[in-house]
Amino acid sequence: MQRRVVIVVYEGFQLLDLAGPADVFALAGLLAGEDGYRVEVTAVRAGNVPAHNGIATAVATPLADIEGPIDTLVVAGGLTTMELLPDRELVDGIARLAGRSRRVTSVCSGALFLAEAGLLDGRRATTHWLAADALRRRYPRVEVDADPIYVKDGDVWTSAGVTAGIDLALALVAEDHGHRLAKDVACGLVVYLHRPGGQSQFSMPMSALQPRSEPLRELQAFIDANPADDLSVPALARHAGMSERHFSRVFTQQSGLSPGRYVERSRADAARRLLEITDHPLERVARETGLGTPETLYRVFHRHWRISPGAYRRRFQAKES
Numbered sequence: 325m326q327r328r329v330v331i332v333v334y335e336g337f338q339l340l341d342l343a344g345p346a347d348v349f350a351l352a353g354l355l356a357g358e359d360g361y362r363v364e365v366t367a368v369r370a371g372n373v374p375a376h377n378g379i380a381t382a383v384a385t386p387l388a389d390i391e392g393p394i395d396t397l398v399v400a401g402g403l404t405t406m407e408l409l410p411d412r413e414l415v416d417g418i419a420r421l422a423g424r425s426r427r428v429t430s431v432c433s434g435a436l437f438l439a440e441a442g443l444l445d446g447r448r449a450t451t452h453w454l455a456a457d458a459l460r461r462r463y464p465r466v467e468v469d470a471d472p473i474y475v476k477d478g479d480v481w482t483s484a485g486v487t488a489g490i491d492l493a494l495a496l497v498a499e500d501h502g503h504r505l506a507k508d509v510a511c512g513l514v515v516y517l518h519r520p521g522g523q524s525q526f527s528m529p530m531s532a533l534q535p536r537s538e539p540l541r542e543l544q545a546f547i548d549a550n551p552a553d554d555l556s557v558p559a560l561a562r563h564a565g566m567s568e569r570h571f572s573r574v575f576t577q578q579s580g581l582s583p584g585r586y587v588e589r590s591r592a593d594a595a596r597r598l599l600e601i602t603d604h605p606l607e608r609v610a611r612e613t614g615l616g617t618p619e620t621l622y623r624v625f626h627r628h629w630r631i632s633p634g635a636y637r638r639r640f641q642a643k644e645s
Contacts, residue, residue: 326353326362327395327500330425332418332437333367333383334411336404339375341431341489345398348493351509356501366390366421368413376403387417390424396496397425401432401452401485408437415440429481429496431489438482439463447477452485476600490515498601506601507549535578539564544579547587551594551614555587591615592624599637606633 329349331342346363353360366387367373372380399418408414419441422428430438435451436459438444448467451459456470469475474483474492483492490513498506535541543564547555560583561571576582581589594613598604606618615621618633625633 326358326360328393329361329363329396329398330390330394330421331363331365331398331400332387332414332421332434333365333373333375333381333400334402334404334408334414335374336376336408337373337400337402338432338486339377339379339381340486341400341402341434342375342381344487344490345431345493347513348490348497348509351512352497352501352505355505355508355512359501361395364390368411368417387414387421390421392424394421394425395427397421397428398489399428399430399434399437400489401430401434401455403433405433405436405455406458409440419443427479427481427496429483429492431483431492432485435459435482436462438480439466443480444482447480448475449477449480449482450475450484451482454485495597495601498597503598503601511549535575537574537578540575540578543575544586547590548594551591552612553614555591555614557583560587587614588624589628592628595621595624595633596636599633609633 331346333342342365346365349361349363353362364385365381365383366385367383368387370383370386373383374380397418415437418437422441422443428438428443430451432452433455435444435449436455439449439459439462444463445465448469449459450456450469450472453470456468459466460468472484473488474481474495476495481492481496483489494506494510497509535544543560546563547560553559557568557572561568564571566574572583575586579586591613592615595609595615598609598613602609604612606621610616610618610621615624621633625631625636629636
């Protein structure tokens with residue numbers, strides 16, 4: 325049976341907050357078949373709802389007419405969020421749909437609507453860094469963390485600005501269907517392979533350290549997508565069609581990292597994703613990300629983030645409501 329996804333929009337919403345998650349769910353549905361997703365868009369009133377960039381989305385069913393169970397509720401963000409918070413028809417409609425939903429999510433400043441509806445009280449949440457102060461100031465019962473790409477607290481997920489909605493949707497797909505399908509969706513949409521939720525909003529994704537050479541850029545993508553493969557310097561040099569010495573020198577010059585350092589960081593990011601979205605034991609996480617053993621996993625996490633894998637996982641899976 326397809327999972328029903330309902331996305332709430334309003335006049336002045338951010339179009340990518342709708343389009344990004346909708347395309348992730350649509351492609352995941354295409355790949356997963358009957359166990360995929362069915363996306364619906366709703367607003368206070370039916371008709372054409374203009375986004376902030378002027379492009380209108382046709383809404384067939386108003387909030388008040390949405391009935392039945394919902395798998396995932398998504399509330400989009402936008403530049404008009406603050407002025408629409410007093411709109412009880414919108415906020416109460418979101419609260420009503422949340423009560424019908426298995427999980428509730430927001431993109432960008434959509435977190436303020438969740439907070440206004442009381443859905444973030446006592447929870448940890450994130451939002452676009454520009455809206456974080458407003459969220460913290462207006463809703464003191466919300467534990468605001470403005471740094472992560474997305475935060476999961478029980479059955480409520482919040483995400484940072486704009487493109488982070490794609491990362492959030494990929495994480496939801498991975499939670500439902502596993503990391504492999506999420507990877508296939510990311511590859512199909514030609515986006516970064518599910519940035520970990522713990523990645524800072526203010527940091528560049530590792531893949532942004534792109535070499536000038538197209539073959540080396542393709543090799544980085546191969547490393548990121550296949551952490552459990554043989555990623556030794558000899559294997560990577562063969563993949564790139566270079567001698568080991570020449571490959572190591574060129575890769576380091578163009579990416580700013582040695583091949584070994586890049587592989588370790590890529591595998592560590594893959595481990596972060598699995599810790600966030602699965603309950604796999606550490607032995608399996610280490611094995612599937614090419615780190616080998618829990619001891620190596622532990623050393624890598626302490627080297628990069630000064631935290632144990634178990635403590636990192638608890639940041640994302642501590643509370644289940």
